[in-house]
Amino acid sequence: MNATATKDGDSGSTPDLDSFTAIDTGGRNPAGGVGLFIAIVAFSWSAFQLYVSSSLPFWLSEEYGINLVFNGSEVRVIHLAFAMALACLSYPLFKSSPAHRVPAYDWALAAGSVICCLYLVVFKDDIATRAGLPTTGDLLASAFGLVLLATAVFRSLGLPMLIVAGVFVLYVFFGDAQFLPDVVQWKGASFGKAMWHYWMQSEGVFGVALGVASSMIFLFVLFGALLEQAGAGNYFIQLAFGALGHFRGGPAKAAVVASALSGIYSGSSIANVVTTGTFTIPLMKRTGFSAEKAGAVEVASSTNGQLTPPVMGAAAFLIAEFTGISYPEVIKHALLPALISYIALVYIVHLEALKLDLTGLEKPPSHVTAMQKLIGFLFGFLAFVALGGIVYYGLGWIGRAFPGMTFVGAVAIFLLAYLILIVISARRQDLHMDDPSAPLITLPKTGEVALTGLYFLLPIIILLWCILIERLSPALSAFWASMAMIFIVLTQHPLKSLIRGRSHPDRISLASSVKLGFADFWAGMIGGARSMVPIGVATGVAGIIIGTVSLTGAHQVVGEFVEFLSGGSLIVMLLLVAVMSLLLGMGLPTTANYIVVSSLMAPVIVSVGAQQGLVVPLVAVHMFVFYFGILADDTPPVGLAAFAASAISGGDPIKTGLQGFAYDIRTALLPFLFIFNTELLLIDVTLGKAIFVFIVGVIAMMLFAAGTQGYFMARSKIWESVLLMLVAFTLFRPGFWLDQVQPPYENLPGTELVQLAEEQPVGEPLRLRIVGPDFDYPDKMASLTVLADLGEAGDGETRLENAGLVVVMDEEGATLEEPFPGTPFFQTLQMFDFYGDTLVRVETVQIPAERLYKEVFYIPALLVLGLVVWLQRRRQTKPAFFGNF
Known part of the structure; x- marks a missing residue:
């Protein structure tokens, strides 16, 4: 287009x-x-x-x-x-x-x-x-x-x-x-x-x-460029419009979904705006959205695309490298917040359409009954499950029976699936992007659109299969996915030419189709490299920032500055980090953005937070700063994605950025929530718990969106919006209210440290509050909360030594010796002066207290929600959810 x-x-x-x-x-x-x-x-x-x-x-x-x-x-x-x-x-x-x-x-x-x-x-x-x-x-x-x-x-x-x-x-x-x-x-x-x-x-x-860029990021960018050159971008856009365009405010909802799909392989929110926005923004304007709101929807969708696994704007690999967790784990942690955020954005678009009383675009006539649609859906779902089962168990059996044949079996299954899907596609016309500024547009039929490009999903399936099932490295997984994509780029046109009859409207000669395939391959390889140029030089210059931090300890200076400004308040500290991440991220591409904010701001949360009793997994900290760095793309006055969208919409770029940030408030809320409720990142949760957290999270985020948009089942009064946001907060973090009633930890004296360490169950870290003289300011006492991984069962002193803590027990309690180099707490405890007159001690051991289930606070929250629903239904004039959704 x-x-x-x-x-x-x-x-x-x-x-x-x-x-x-x-x-x-x-x-x-x-x-x-x-x-x-x-x-x-x-x-x-x-x-x-x-x-x-x-x-x-x-x-x-x-x-x-x-x-x-x-x-x-x-x-x-x-x-x-x-x-x-x-x-x-x-x-x-x-x-x-x-x-x-x-x-x-x-x-x-x-x-x-x-x-x-x-x-x-x-x-x-x-x-x-x-x-x-x-x-x-x-x-x-x-x-x-x-x-x-x-x-x-x-x-x-x-x-x-x-x-x-x-x-x-x-x-x-x-x-x-x-x-x-x-x-x-x-x-x-x-x-x-x-x-x-x-x-x-x-x-x-x-x-x-730069090492991550050269070994992993390039291959994913190349994969995305080949996918785009093959026509997948157009396919995703048409698929989204066919499925959602006829709903109320449908083009805007389709823009959100199309940007989410593009975000799977896109490494830039600006590129996402330019590729999908050229089609979606004019259509949103045609259905009644103002230029600024149409651009803002696209901006919010595109910036959120950088938060979407598996690529996350090429930052997912850096997060894995900097936090020391595996790449599949990063994908798992990032999945739920991204899904919740996108579902909430679709709901915000729906609320805007309700407020403007918009309708959808014309749906193509269909003679298929509802029962036939249901049967078709079930058949497609079962076929997809069956194909997944064949791949999973088939390859698993081949791997066990013939250890050296797994690769051959995988290639055979890929070729078979590709030939079947290319035959299905060849019997239909190729997708051609309509002119969004044309006077009339008829939405494509979703089923027909889906069948024209199902083979585009095969390389994506290969990518996810290699990473999540075979547990190959991200680089090797991207290599095989790229090779599969190259094969498709080279063969899709010749195969369609061979399959199609002379009467087919899109048939071209075999020679022309081969030439077209090589032209696409040439353009895709060049496009991947040229898209990688800013990322390559960005990761190079970001090495200067990382090198400066390692050479000078600049992050400690920033930490002390933030600690001074926050005045000991945990929330103020997080707000300051969020604002500084926004400022540091302005004008930077996703990869460089993450490197800058994580190098400077992530250590601040870890160190200052630990001094104030906040100990969270490192991936949650990095996700926090990453989210706010990405939001800089739609934050005035720089907001490059907002300027790109306004160039398409003709709207004011500053107003577009402000409106986009207003839509993204829900995204800005998520980092604060998963800092205090790591279940949203699927940390230490079972499958059943994960499903429950997802459902509750979606409901809570939709209520928060309704509160901020001033519309739920009808236009909300101010106090109704406040109640909706209060209910959303309670659903997201019921533990806050429980903490007000019952303290989360039982504080036991340091004199019991060795005994408690011996009794601590295997696999559960021991939470310690350490106090001692500050190394930089010996007259000042510093405090720090740490989690000690005690390892296997044994006596208390041995388990503490295994955790890297040398403890000397005396009448006054537990005194800590300076940790040895290379042990887990050597760097962490450098803030203490171990050779002063005042000793460094374990002041308290914090054991989780026996408390009520935090979910009990869902009950009053749901009662309040019921009250708002009852009040608004009396003023409701049109269906708020299912009427031409």
Whole structure:
């Protein structure tokens, strides 16, 4: 779909929208040999990433002695070399720079970028022997490399990311300046030390973030680009509109679903807005939404797409790396909040449609009875279950019977399913995107649309199968999914050409279909690489931020600042972190956004929260800052997604951003809830409990949405909205009210520590409150709450030692010795001065108290909800839920 609605509703491409599209792919498209060269470089990057992710290098080495095996460090360097070179060639340096040719200085900058990166590969053996003693060549390569990286960041990401990184670099060199407050000063670093730290080792630019980008993120971005090029994006949009377009406010509801589906593989909220919004926003305006509200719905949908597993804007892999949990676990934790948030957004759209008294679009005539629809649905559901069973148990049996044949069996099942689905698709017309600004549109038939592209789901199934069932690494899973997608891209058109008869309206010759398949493959490989450029340079410059934090301990400074401002209030501390995450995330792509906010703000919640008694799983903390960083995409004044949507809708970008944030208040609520109620992240819950939490969470979020929108079954009075939000809060966090009645923990004195440690059940950590003199301020007493994992059963002292705590019991209680390096609490307890006059002690041991079930507070909440329903039904004028939903 290339049509874009302008302010007057005409079709055409607007410069504003083109500029937002350029954010992800670059604004320069030279013709002729230069354009072909850039395309070849981009294609080569994608081919290189597929090569190093496969077993081909090892096969070539074993069979033919060709040593083309690259280790992880070399892959990172080559990855960044490609990204920086393409940034110089694809992105103009200034607005006035030529867009249809590459000036000489950009060729020079691209060559310099490659030289500075490959310097680390060519001289890797010499560098390894120097160990922190850089030569003049090292310093020149490092300095020029950082400057060239800065120019690449400026081109592809703009000033915000460059300013943030620049502040950190200045802090490294001038952190000892006298004009800085004492609380933020540090000793500073020499030029040589900083350059070595940033460029010559794996603590800076070529650190963890770039490693995740080169090993995992690229493959997922490539997979998404191939999926989009094959036509899956159009398929998802048409499917959503066919299913939901006839409902009240249907185009807006379809926009939410289409963006959710696009979010499965999209790595950018801006790209999501541009691809789906060009179709959905004009249609929303046609049905009665204002320009700002139509854009805001698309913005809220697209930003939420970055929170949707399995990709989560390519940040899911970084979350797994930074928190130390497996990637499948990250998907599990992120699933429920994303589903709840999207369901609530559909409900918000429904409430807006009710307030505006909107109707849906014209539904195509159907001669299928309700019973036939039900039978068809049940048949499709059973067929899907049967196919899943065949795949699961069939592959499982093959794996047990023929251990070496699982791969062959998987390929055979994939080919069989693909051939069946491609035959079904070939008998129907291909999907063509309608012009959203046309005077009339007839919705497609959902069943027909679904059958035209079911084979697009096969690579997604392969991806999830490899990750969740086979437990392959994310990189290897994405590799096989990408290979499956490449096979589909190359063969879908030729196979349809062979199957279709001469009378079929969409039939093309076999030669043309083969050519079309290779053109799609070429475009998909290039599109994946060009989409990866901003992510590649972002993860590189984010390494500077991470490196600064590790070199200077900057997160401790931020933590002390937040602790001072919060005044000891846990909620105020979380609000401050949320606001700072919003500010830090403005103008940054998803991946860089997460790296920045997690590097600075996640340690603040962990350290300051622990001092105030808040101990939560690390993944909950990272999800908290990630959510608020993503919300920066629709938060004025930067809000790039809002500006992209307004370029399509013709609305005011600031108003669009404000309205989008108003819709996203429900998303902003979720992080606070799962910090205090980790069941929403499916942590330590059974399957039955998970289903119960999901149902309650959906109901609570819909009530919260109704409260904030001022409409439930009728227009709400202010006090009714307050009651609805109170009921929602109670359903989300009934433990809050229980804590007011009964304390959650029984505080036992530290003198009983050893005995309690011996009695603690295996697998349940022991909660300890530790007090002692502050290391930085010896006259001040610090406190900290920790969870000690005691391991296997045994005597108390042994179990405490296994947890990393050396305890000396005396008449006054339990005294702690300084933990040994490498033990779990070595870093955590560095805040205490173990050699002062006052000893560090375990003040209390907190044992969970025997209390009422927290769910008992659902009863008064439901009674209050019943009261609101009874009052509003008396004023209700139209069906609020099922009448033309």
